[in-house]
Amino acid sequence: MSTALATVNRGLFRGLNLRQKTLMIIGSTSLLLLAIVVSSVYLGGEPLQTNFGSKNLAPSLEHPFGTDWMGRDMFARTLEGLGLSILVGGLASTISTILTIFLGLLSSTGKTADSFVSWLVDLFLSIPHLLLIILISIGMGGGAKGVVIGVALTHWPSLTRVVRAEIKQLKTQEYIHISRNLGRSKIWIATKHILPHLVPQILLGTILMFPHAILHEASVTFLGFGLSPHEPAIGIILSESMRYLSAGYWWLAFFPGLSLLIVVLAFDLIGENLGKLMNPKNAHE
Amino acid sequence: MLNNGKIAGFIGKKTLRLVSLLIVVCFASFMLIQSSPIDPVRAYIGEMPVTAEHKAKLEEYWGVNTPPQEKFLNWAGDIVKGDFGTSLIYRTPVIDVIKERFTASLVLMGVSWLFAGILGFVLGIVAGMKQGTWVDKAIKTYCYALAAAPTFWLALVLLMVFSVYLGWFPIGLSVPIGVTADNVTFFDWFKRLILPALTLSLLDVAKITMFTREKLIEVLSSDYVLFAKARGEKGLDLVLRHGIRNVALPAITLQFLGFSELFGGTVLVEQVFSYPGIGQAAVAAGLRSDVPLLLGIVIFSTLFVFFGNLIADIIYEFVDPRIRQQEASI
Numbered sequence: 045m046s047t048a049l050a051t052v053n054r055g056l057f058r059g060l061n062l063r064q065k066t067l068m069i070i071g072s073t074s075l076l077l078l079a080i081v082v083s084s085v086y087l088g089g090e091p092l093q094t095n096f097g098s099k100n101l102a103p104s105l106e107h108p109f110g111t112d113w114m115g116r117d118m119f120a121r122t123l124e125g126l127g128l129s130i131l132v133g134g135l136a137s138t139i140s141t142i143l144t145i146f147l148g149l150l151s152s153t154g155k156t157a158d159s160f161v162s163w164l165v166d167l168f169l170s171i172p173h174l175l176l177i178i179l180i181s182i183g184m185g186g187g188a189k190g191v192v193i194g195v196a197l198t199h200w201p202s203l204t205r206v207v208r209a210e211i212k213q214l215k216t217q218e219y220i221h222i223s224r225n226l227g228r229s230k231i232w233i234a235t236k237h238i239l240p241h242l243v244p245q246i247l248l249g250t251i252l253m254f255p256h257a258i259l260h261e262a263s264v265t266f267l268g269f270g271l272s273p274h275e276p277a278i279g280i281i282l283s284e285s286m287r288y289l290s291a292g293y294w295w296l297a298f299f300p301g302l303s304l305l306i307v308v309l310a311f312d313l314i315g316e317n318l319g320k321l322m323n324p325k326n327a328h329e
Numbered sequence: 330m331l332n333n334g335k336i337a338g339f340i341g342k343k344t345l346r347l348v349s350l351l352i353v354v355c356f357a358s359f360m361l362i363q364s365s366p367i368d369p370v371r372a373y374i375g376e377m378p379v380t381a382e383h384k385a386k387l388e389e390y391w392g393v394n395t396p397p398q399e400k401f402l403n404w405a406g407d408i409v410k411g412d413f414g415t416s417l418i419y420r421t422p423v424i425d426v427i428k429e430r431f432t433a434s435l436v437l438m439g440v441s442w443l444f445a446g447i448l449g450f451v452l453g454i455v456a457g458m459k460q461g462t463w464v465d466k467a468i469k470t471y472c473y474a475l476a477a478a479p480t481f482w483l484a485l486v487l488l489m490v491f492s493v494y495l496g497w498f499p500i501g502l503s504v505p506i507g508v509t510a511d512n513v514t515f516f517d518w519f520k521r522l523i524l525p526a527l528t529l530s531l532l533d534v535a536k537i538t539m540f541t542r543e544k545l546i547e548v549l550s551s552d553y554v555l556f557a558k559a560r561g562e563k564g565l566d567l568v569l570r571h572g573i574r575n576v577a578l579p580a581i582t583l584q585f586l587g588f589s590e591l592f593g594g595t596v597l598v599e600q601v602f603s604y605p606g607i608g609q610a611a612v613a614a615g616l617r618s619d620v621p622l623l624l625g626i627v628i629f630s631t632l633f634v635f636f637g638n639l640i641a642d643i644i645y646e647f648v649d650p651r652i653r654q655q656e657a658s659i
Contacts, residue, residue: 174593183361301482308477
């Protein structure tokens with residue numbers, strides 16, 4: 045019943061089939077994110093110059109997100125902040141993924157290694173996530189380095205869990221047994237037989253890790269442990285806006301946060317639609 | 330089949346796990362803080378001018394020049410005796426600060442946890458029942474949007490709407506100005522709890538709703554529901570009789586497993602609403618290099634997460650072993 049409901053083709057893009065629609069969603073959201081990153085890199089500092097003649101302006105056509113107390117255009121600041129967030133999130137999730145691949149393959153080589161990996165996963169999940177990031181970022185001396193390492197070191201456990209379960213299931217397969225009987229080493233089996241099967245899982249996991257990493261980076265920066273106040277990060281913008289809250293400058297907090305929400309949603313959308321393409325069995329849900 | 334042997338084994342295993350976990354967490358967090366460029370003497374004296382002589386004395390007192398292993402053993406020895414040291418910013422024993430702050434946070438977390446659980450469950454059931462209709466789509470959209478919303482931003486927006494514009498709630502501080510903490514009426518205190526609790530639960534709702542929805546759809550497409558339908562059961566009755574019974578326990582378990590995220594959310598929400606809880610203390614301790622307090626909070630929050638997981642494990646192990654089998658098969 046539910047499948048019949050989902051495949052009825054209606055709406056604006058009824059000329060396209062489901063696969064084309066999925067590809068279109070992925071393409072357009074990726075383009076949006078790419079545009080944000082590129083424009084934040086090439087924007088330069090010009091709109092961020094202070095201009096006391098136009099401070100604390102409400103949103104208008106000229107300044108769609110309003111201006112702050114130094115007359116800087118909030119739209120430009122938000123764009124810069126989003127670009128920075130995406131870059132930091134991207135860097136941190138890449139490191140996390142490399143850790144996941146390494147630990148996942150390590151767990152496939154033997155029983156002791158496997159219990160070590162599962163112990164490590166449990167250890168990292170036992171301290172509240174945000175507190176652990178704060179702790180690591182303090183330990184690394186704070187700043188951009190601290191927050192990247194903090195976010196990178198704390199996002200691998202959940203993906204590693206998934207990968208470990210997948211590996212466990214793969215290891216019961218016939219071809220692995222045969223390969224072992226043929227005298228292949230554990231490392232050879234891990235890299236040649238198991239790794240290729242994990243690629244879709246890991247790719248998807250990385251993309252779905254992005255939004256978490258971005259949100260955590262923004263949270264930690266908001267609390268004051270992450271990027272320095274000179275950077276145009278979203279967390280900094282929002283924590284500054286708290287001081288102007290009672291003055292009624294609502295746009296200082298509202299638009300930057302909303303843009304962050306949209307970026308996070310875009311990553312979720314890409315991840316989910318890619319999942320549909322890679323794993324067509326569950327696509328009808 | 331509950332037998333004493335199994336229970337004893339379970340308790341033994343969990344105790345061992347807790348002890349080993351605490352040792353590793355203590356060691357790792359201590360070493361992390363050690364490696365950071367925090368100067369305990371600077372943190373203690375703050376901006377006060379001191380003589381070099383006095384400074385040397387303080388350095389000796391704080392053990393700046395003792396090797397880290399020795400420092401760790403000293404600290405761990407004190408912890409085992411129940412002495413967590415003295416907080417540098419509150420100038421009172423760490424254990425007292427944590428007791429007071431954690432109680433305040435537990436109230437906040439408890440209220441939002443319960444509210445989120447109930448609301449999420451009901452929404453999930455409704456969405457699952459009406460799968461594919463606009464009600465389902467609206468609930469799903471709401472969940473997706475909330476799952477992507479930054480906690481502190483939602484807190485800021487609610488603060489702007491309800492405190493600044495409507496003026497229904499105070500902007501900050503959990504105690505009204507000019508009133509000591511002992512004289513706060515229940516109503517005053519309750520009024521200040523509403524917004525933080527609301528923020529926290531609104532965010533928590535998304536996860537439990539999506540989970541309940543998926544589970545209910547799964548149950549509703551099972552053979553025994555088909556049979557029940559064939560017997561003439563339908564509508565709400567069917568869901569109440571077959572759906573909720575099967576969905577409730579996994580959903581409750583999931584709520585217990587979410588303690589870690591709940592704590593993280595509390596830290597952010599407390600910061601925005603300046604609610605005097607453990608999260609705010611943790612941030613203050615981190616920003617102002619109050620090492621004893623920070624380490625104490627790490628230990629207690631680890632315990633908090635551990636007990637959440639423990640309750641989930643008890644549900645797995647003794648109340649409904651099927652959940653464990655399902656997890657294992659995934």
